Amino acid sequence: xxxxxxRDLRTHLITRWGTVKAVDGVSFxxxxxxxxxxxxxxxxxxxxxxxxxxxxxxxxAARIVGGEVRLDGDDLLRKTxxxxxxxxxxxxxxxxxxxxxxxxxxxxxGMQVKEPLAMHHGLRGRALFSRxxxxxxxxxxxxxADRLLAFPHQxxxxxxxxxxxxxxxxxxxxxxxxxxxxxxxDVTIQAQYLRLLKELQQRHRLAMIFVTHNLGIVARVCDxxxxxxAGRIVEAGPVEQIFRAPAHPYTKALLESVPRLGxxxxxxxxxxxxxxxxxxxxxxxxFAPRCTSVMERCRVDAPPEVIVGEGRxxxxxxxxxxSPPRRDxxxxxxxxxxxPRA
Amino acid sequence: MSxxxxxxxxxxxxxxxxxxxxxxxxxxGLSLPIVPLAIVVTFVVVAALAPLIxxxxxxxxxxxxxxTPPVWDERGTWKHxxxxxxxxxxxxxxxxxxxxxxxxxGVLTVLLATVVGAAIGLVAGYYGGRVDAALMRMTDATMSFxxxxxxxxxxxxxGPSFVNVVVAIAVILWARYARxxxxxxxxxxxxxxxxxxxxxxxxxxxxxxxxLLPNTLNTVVVLLTLQIGYVIIVEASLSFLGxxxxxxxxxxGTMIAEGREFVTSAWWVSFFPGLAxxxxxxxxxxxxxxxxxxxxxxxxxx
Numbered sequence: 001x002x003x004x005x006x007r008d009l010r011t012h013l014i015t016r017w018g019t020v021k022a023v024d025g026v027s028f029x030x031x032x033x034x035x036x037x038x039x040x041x042x043x044x045x046x047x048x049x050x051x052x053x054x055x056x057x058x059x060x061a062a063r064i065v066g067g068e069v070r071l072d073g074d075d076l077l078r079k080t081x082x083x084x085x086x087x088x089x090x091x092x093x094x095x096x097x098x099x100x101x102x103x104x105x106x107x108x109x110g111m112q113v114k115e116p117l118a119m120h121h122g123l124r125g126r127a128l129f130s131r132x133x134x135x136x137x138x139x140x141x142x143x144x145a146d147r148l149l150a151f152p153h154q155x156x157x158x159x160x161x162x163x164x165x166x167x168x169x170x171x172x173x174x175x176x177x178x179x180x181x182x183x184x185x186d187v188t189i190q191a192q193y194l195r196l197l198k199e200l201q202q203r204h205r206l207a208m209i210f211v212t213h214n215l216g217i218v219a220r221v222c223d224x225x226x227x228x229x230a231g232r233i234v235e236a237g238p239v240e241q242i243f244r245a246p247a248h249p250y251t252k253a254l255l256e257s258v259p260r261l262g263x264x265x266x267x268x269x270x271x272x273x274x275x276x277x278x279x280x281x282x283x284x285x286x287f288a289p290r291c292t293s294v295m296e297r298c299r300v301d302a303p304p305e306v307i308v309g310e311g312r313x314x315x316x317x318x319x320x321x322x323s324p325p326r327r328d329x330x331x332x333x334x335x336x337x338x339x340p341r342a
Numbered sequence: 343m344s345x346x347x348x349x350x351x352x353x354x355x356x357x358x359x360x361x362x363x364x365x366x367x368x369x370x371g372l373s374l375p376i377v378p379l380a381i382v383v384t385f386v387v388v389a390a391l392a393p394l395i396x397x398x399x400x401x402x403x404x405x406x407x408x409x410t411p412p413v414w415d416e417r418g419t420w421k422h423x424x425x426x427x428x429x430x431x432x433x434x435x436x437x438x439x440x441x442x443x444x445x446x447x448g449v450l451t452v453l454l455a456t457v458v459g460a461a462i463g464l465v466a467g468y469y470g471g472r473v474d475a476a477l478m479r480m481t482d483a484t485m486s487f488x489x490x491x492x493x494x495x496x497x498x499x500x501g502p503s504f505v506n507v508v509v510a511i512a513v514i515l516w517a518r519y520a521r522x523x524x525x526x527x528x529x530x531x532x533x534x535x536x537x538x539x540x541x542x543x544x545x546x547x548x549x550x551x552x553x554l555l556p557n558t559l560n561t562v563v564v565l566l567t568l569q570i571g572y573v574i575i576v577e578a579s580l581s582f583l584g585x586x587x588x589x590x591x592x593x594x595g596t597m598i599a600e601g602r603e604f605v606t607s608a609w610w611v612s613f614f615p616g617l618a619x620x621x622x623x624x625x626x627x628x629x630x631x632x633x634x635x636x637x638x639x640x641x642x643x644x
Contacts, residue, residue: 088541089542089543093542119544
């Protein structure tokens with residue numbers, strides 16, 4: 001049984017300008033010790049999906065209107081507010097993007113690291129202190145006992161993000177959600193931090209959701225990847241397979257827009273157009289206006305999710321083969337199974 | 343509320359010359375404002391030890407020695423250093439005892455207003471939406487109501503008393519705290535550590551008391567100090583108008599009012615309580631300014 005099983009999650013934002021389907025029927029599972037990459041452009045619903053799992057989508061605008069979020073078989077959407085408070089931080093932890101503002105500037109590191117320990121485990125006194133020291137040591141912070149006395153402004157961004165990581169795994173949780181945890185770090189620190197996250201995940205057998213728009217990071221840390229577009233998962237599957245042979249034109253376009261070493265192309269391929277306005281989605285496939293292999297059908301009907309391989313799904317008419325038996329569909333599918341790009 | 347250019351320039355300068363911020367902070371942090379601090383401390387000590395310090399009984403009348411001028415006048419005596427009033431009461435003793443009223447009114451009112459205002463500001467800022475809208479309209483309404491008018495109404499209906507003065511001022515004053523604290527909370531709410539606290543399973547109460555309140559404390563303390571002076575003035579004004587501390591209790595505002603008719607013949611009766619108010623209020627304001635510059639240079643607009 002997967003640790004986290006999200007089924008048909010729907011979160012709508014009710015605004016003055018209409019209802020925005022920020023998360024529109026998202027389903028995925030994460031197993032113990034597995035990392036799922038959640039990839040997509042800004043506004044594709046990645047962060048909203050994560051916040052919805054924790055039931056922290058910004059109220060009053062955001063409302064979870066349907067679906068299930070099963071943690072070890074238990075539907076979180078049916079929990080009371082008080083029960084959710086005990087689950088947050090204890091069963092599901094989350095690391096945010098900006099280490100500069102994710103620690104309270106007026107309290108020492110020690111007080112902040114100790115807070116969840118005292119709150120969730122009822123530790124006090126010496127036991128609390130030594131547990132806090134252990135935690136900081138486990139995220140690779142040198143002389144942890146001294147650091148407990150430091151204030152956030154005395155630490156570098158990388159150090160702070162380590163502290164945030166230490167707080168996240170203090171329980172340790174079953175699920176760790178990392179929402180672009182390395183975007184504001186230096187590249188060298190980024191690599192270290194990713195290694196640390198990976199190590200923590202393996203040590204505690206965490207089910208991890210890694211939100212990012214950096215495909216390079218996905219390739220490095222994730223086992224499976226789910227590509228989001230306009231509030232939906234358009235393609236999901238094992239990282240290796242998807243990188244080698246993307247089934248969905250959007251995934252393909254994303255991969256083509258990444259520069260690589262040894263690239264012989266003169267220009268990088270960008271995806272034309274803008275991400276769609278979620279309040280006014282086209283009737284068919286949301287990606288149709290920007291898709292290079294668009295068909296008439298795409299503009300009318302939204303494609304269903306189809307299985308395109310072992311543990312792989314794609315939400316595209318091109319993947320719905322051979323019915324309807326169309327020449328162009330078959331050809332396009334053929335090309336997507338073509339040789340891997342350099 | 344973008345910071346004024348000189349602050350931004352200051353930040354840039356700090357970044358460029360590493361030792362500069364340190365030395366500046368040190369100069370600011372350790373150079374205590376000696377004069378204001380001395381005045382405030384003296385004032386507090388005098389108020390606390392009034393029974394010991396006071397040269398005489400503030401209530402004792404002696405019609406024979408009424409309107410005795412201060413000691414340096416040829417008609418003055420050492421018995422009444424600052425002279426006497428219309429009823430022959432010793433002015434110095436009355437000023438000493440009056441400091442208790444001013445200090446108590448200032449501190450109590452401000453504390454009451456702070457507690458109520460900060461609580462409302464925290465709740466409004468944290469919950470936002472309709473709660474915020476309702477509380478802030480209430481705040482606006484309160485701010486538009488003149489303190490003096492409310493105190494007069496209270497004095498006329500319930501009768502003037504110390505408690506009424508404190509209540510009347512606090513009932514209006516909390517609105518400022520609510521505004522300022524709510525503004526701070528709104529900006530804090532966008533920071534990740536608040537989200538992080540919720541992610542870690544903290545309750546609303548915990549977030550408000552452990553994360554929001556400590557981060558607004560600087561502002562609150564600065565505002566509190568600045569407002570003590572203001573409250574002392576308002577209390578004195580109310581007493582002057584007869585809506586404040588009722589006679590014969592010695593209050594500085596009442597004393598000024600009592601000497602009003604005799605300013606031309608016996609100036610000292612109004613002058614010395616007025617001087618006391620001036621010194622104390624000035625000292626509190628300077629202290630508040632210094633606190634603001636030290637604790638949070640970004641709060642120039644307070």
